[in-house]
Amino acid sequence: MQYTFSDEQEEFRLIVRRFMDDKSPTTEVRELMATDQGYDKTVWKQLSQELGLPGIHIPEAYGGQGFGFIELCIVMEEMGRALLCAPFFSATALAATAIMSAGTEEQKLTLLPDIASGDTLAALAYNESSGHWDPASTALTATPTDDGYVLNGAKSFVVDGHVADLLIAVARTPGTSGVYGLSLFSLPGNSGGVKRRLLQSLDPTRKLAQIEFDNAPATLLGESDAGGTTLPHILDLAAVALASESVGGAQKMLESSIEYAQLRMQFGRLIGSFQAIKHKCADMFLEVELAKSAAYYAAAAAAEQAPDFPAAASLAKACASDTYMKAAQECIQIHGGIGFTWENDTHLYFKRAKSSEVFLGDPNYHRDQLVLRWEN
């Protein structure tokens, strides 16, 4: 198992970090989060053309960079650290991963190159308004027609669903239940019968959409009824990508706390010299390092197809979500009143942490999964 990054991976991280530092200062984040579109097309183009990030883990055969899941997670971590507003999580980490896991060879050749180049924004329409994260809860139906399928029902919490050119939707054959009869489908975002609405989200840096399907024509992605088999793995990969993003955000909260504690004076001393603050930072540091280790391990387990990957994925998601949330909370606390203001950047991270906490299943859900998946 790869426990640390190779020199090449460390180098790659630095390149990504430099790009983020340059393109995603919080002034930029604040501007973009106030828009409906939610990202900057020029930056997305640069990120695609200069760094090839949208195709990072897509094989070269499909127009991608041919790196692995570990590199994808490095990108997620750095984006989380910079709170980059861009449709990377949606298109690459979620949708491309789904296509790579479930699509036929022909579909991969057709769909992935444009995602890899950044030209196509894709989104994974999985979750529904019930808010459940297990595949069995899918209610959207896919009814076979002469030349494909039509989808009926609705999806919610679709990351960047409002701007996606391509939707990958999970639906079930009418009359089926549980994990049986689930399949993935692809359809253009602007298809007839598709009604999209931007949701008002707690975290304005991550756009969510509700999508209604009214006899929307769609193409089967991969094999019929295979969703029960492919989805758990897709969701695990997604959870680890999100955990990586959270780890990046948590690290930023730690750094911000320490920086402030070393600047701010009260009672004639730097507040960072008080044990109450020092020990809080030591605990944050411990938690952030543990969350990193969990996310890194899970990424390596995915890359190496280790048998404990499902357990590791749930472990990483639960750990990173709790850590990010706590770190953001403590960062506000260490900043005191100023940390609660709109002007201070901490709340941007706090809100991302809160939304990441529940997205793809909250820590309670993943803790339970962890134990159930554990091979003692």
Add this chain to the structure above:
Amino acid sequence: MQYTFSDEQEEFRLIVRRFMDDKSPTTEVRELMATDQGYDKTVWKQLSQELGLPGIHIPEAYGGQGFGFIELCIVMEEMGRALLCAPFFSATALAATAIMSAGTEEQKLTLLPDIASGDTLAALAYNESSGHWDPASTALTATPTDDGYVLNGAKSFVVDGHVADLLIAVARTPGTSGVYGLSLFSLPGNSGGVKRRLLQSLDPTRKLAQIEFDNAPATLLGESDAGGTTLPHILDLAAVALASESVGGAQKMLESSIEYAQLRMQFGRLIGSFQAIKHKCADMFLEVELAKSAAYYAAAAAAEQAPDFPAAASLAKACASDTYMKAAQECIQIHGGIGFTWENDTHLYFKRAKSSEVFLGDPNYHRDQLVLRWEN
């Protein structure tokens, strides 16, 4: 609702505390915990004759002092504070309460006076080796005979069961299940068919026994099949008595921590001047005060037969158990290495806290009960 103690109650507490300070220093506790009997007959006699404690909440009509449940809890709190080794919890808080709740008028007149005078040691044989705390889990059977019943099966975790003169046992009519068919029975501790064994307990200051019943003749206590109705209330009262005891122990741990932090020097300063220690003590203090409030409220709710008593009982038990355990743990931590030695008294409390944590249901169990019992 009575939120604080009356002047008379405060005066009574002082008298009990003085007695405990005098008769139950930890040197004495250490001597008694090494014995099988587990208590000092002379002290028990003084406690009975001078203070009348065994009859504290038993009505005067049955030979008791005629005080209420609040006074019983005051006694429990002070005994917990001093770790008194005596069969008070078993005989008065558990067994006498059970008799008062379930017995017939005649039985109360027969059984209670000798408990109130301290002459009869009674014990409540409720729990079985399954370790479950809900009445439905009772497996001991009571088969009717011509002149009463015979008990078959076994009880475990019977506080002071090895020395009890009188056993109150919960058993079910053969063939029944759930909360149906449960009744209480009384029988002498040395009856034929009763085999008692002192268990090796983590907390040597509280003796536990296993009791096997092999066609042991017993007398029905109160009405047949009424256990499903009487037991929940008996157990709630017991839980509040135990919570009170825990609060006394937790308070002692807080005081011991503060005392040590104000004596011990490291780095040229009293360790109590370090925020790490101060803030720990502030948190302990908060928790102990909250646990007191919860226990006092529950005691008052019992005394006043308030409708929210069941919820309050579970709240108090969960809160006091967690608080005592945490306070004992932190007290060891503040003492450092010395706190982990046999010589230091902290572990005596730690072990009592651990055993009280699970006795009558652990905090998880009572938290669940609390919500289920809550009237929103």
Add this chain to the structure above:
Amino acid sequence: MTDTNTSAGGQAASEQEIRNEVRTWLEQNWDPNLSLLEWRKKLIDSGWGVPAWPKEWHGRGLTIGLGDAVDDELRKMGAVSVAKTGVRMLAAATILEHGTDMHKEKFLYQLLTGEDTWCQLFSEPGSGSDLAGLTTRADFDGENWILNGQKVWTTSAHHAKYGMVLARSNWDVPKHQGMTYFLIDMDQPGVEVRPLRQMNGHASFNEIFFTDAKIAPEFMVSKEGNGWKVAMTTLAHERRLADGIRSWGRGDKGTGRVYDEQKAEIATVMEPYKWYPQRAGRVDLLIERAKATGKYDDPTVRQAIAKVLIMAKAAEWTGRRVKAAHALGRQPGPEGSLGKLAGSQVARLAAQAHTLIAGADAMLTSEDGAMDGLISEILVSVPAESIAGGTDEIQRNIISERGLGMPKEPRTDVDRPFRDVPRNTVG
């Protein structure tokens, strides 16, 4: 002004006598169709508006207990009381204790009628937990005190007529000895008020910038360098204020001009406080929400709810225990200072439980969010609970030092000229 002597002249009247007297007066005078100002003037002039205040200053010199009895009679009658909202009662208490007769004459009456609103100008960006480290400067130019600096966390400053301001007048003495307390007219060119937006979107507080703001010397309270002591009086009343916010929010029920005007007054004053219940975690909603979402059936959700309930109820009972002991005439123990710390933990635990219950819906807000955004408002408001009014860390210092008598940390900032104490450089 009618000099309504309490029965039996100088002798102490019984509570029943007082209650009878005020009821009689109310029966004769209370009229919901008066304007709010007319009624309040009548009430103040009678001495029943602030009966515990001195007779010379609109009161009757009654004990606090008897004053409460009078208020109780007003409530029973449904009669509107004098203006008590906002921080005005902190100003009143400070002026009564430390102010000159001129201050009392000029400020108290319009404060009680509600015509003048007040704000408190203590906290600064550079001195939050360490209030005594403030650096707003007051320099005497021979004619006036000239104020320069910045204050923050000032509620309702945008409509306040006057402010209580604490500023540093002497930099060459230890920090606590160099501050002076002033009453400042907010309506002048040197005072700029800017709303300060919070992470939850509300703007309940203001930043105040003083640029050569003027204060005539007679508006100093007590003497130069005595500001800390005066401020202690103000702060001592602040906790009581926090308790009061809930009760003001209600207002009196009834119809008539006076009620309508009071409702409008309350709406204005309560505006900055409307998210306060959410900040505290809305424990009251937990079980209801769990049942509505079906999460009640999940034992791990019940555990989370139970943890909140235990803390919240035990804290509530602790408060009642303190009050009950106080009512029996016992010395209040240190347990009184615990409520704030418990409140922070309750809020944090409640937010966790609300998140668990909301699940994916926790990602949504406003009309898309659970309970039309109320739940998301809880989630983004609770972080303030452990900061506002003194951080948890400061509370733990206070509890351990004052409550438990633990030794103080060695300090390096109190025994030398403030000029030499390391401090933040603020904008």
Add this chain to the structure above:
Amino acid sequence: MTDTNTSAGGQAASEQEIRNEVRTWLEQNWDPNLSLLEWRKKLIDSGWGVPAWPKEWHGRGLTIGLGDAVDDELRKMGAVSVAKTGVRMLAAATILEHGTDMHKEKFLYQLLTGEDTWCQLFSEPGSGSDLAGLTTRADFDGENWILNGQKVWTTSAHHAKYGMVLARSNWDVPKHQGMTYFLIDMDQPGVEVRPLRQMNGHASFNEIFFTDAKIAPEFMVSKEGNGWKVAMTTLAHERRLADGIRSWGRGDKGTGRVYDEQKAEIATVMEPYKWYPQRAGRVDLLIERAKATGKYDDPTVRQAIAKVLIMAKAAEWTGRRVKAAHALGRQPGPEGSLGKLAGSQVARLAAQAHTLIAGADAMLTSEDGAMDGLISEILVSVPAESIAGGTDEIQRNIISERGLGMPKEPRTDVDRPFRDVPRNTVG
């Protein structure tokens, strides 16, 4: 002693060459039917016992990495190594770095053969976290150093032949400058060893009382007043020791006299450590126990187990991450010091989970307890995990100051004569 030059004389040999060479030597010399002492003498004399030690002192001057390769070959062959248990390797490292030739001559050989055991005498009842505040005094009487005072937490002192002892020789200089480091013969009238019983019933440590114990001046290590610096060498090797305890416990597998004697040696040395796995919380047992008791079906129990697993696995992976980075030649970051703090939390959480799983059985111990008392041993052992080897509070200081570069607290004990520093009065 055969002077087996490594291949190509003075030139550095490759790992493969070294492995071949030691394997050849072992094939010729390893004999499980020798006595443990005979075999070890042979091994030490060959230089393969401690190959990373200097050639003059029983080694071959190899790098640590190559030394590990040699150990690996011994393991592969099933050959028993030199004595490495207990604190002897701390003594060896300290003597090698700071000792005189006489010290090396006198102590190292018997230390490696296992004939002499050692103990470490640093901690005192009055100085735990603040080791440099120790008050055991060393006074020179013109002929010998005379030791008086008390040490504590000394493992295996009852069978140790020698001790490393730190004592105060000068009270008129700052605390860190007044200590001196000695090697003391434990077998003398002025040294009394008393076992110290712990709350879990074991007695793994000892208290040591010095009453005019004598140390000849030549057994001072380094010079008078330099003890703190020398002690740092000892302590730097202590963490490595903690990691080693697990691997010693195993011993080598095989039959023959040398194995039997090694087994006996291990049994004696490991006796004080037998509860250490329980102290760490026995995370490995949780799921098995939950399944065995039926508690696995309770979602709240699964939550509790998951919380332990998350911390424990993440801490384990953090350790591997540090090692992997180290292997790539990267500077170790501060994350190395986190393991201890994580371990405390794992232990505490594991005890909670074990309690939840055991239910009422948590009240029982020994044969009546769950797993014949193993579970109750966990419950009464975990409190030591957050204390032994440096309390959590000290770890947080170290992590924040050294790891995160946060400012130190103002200190009052390091810049004046130790005589004037307030301290505990100890028996």
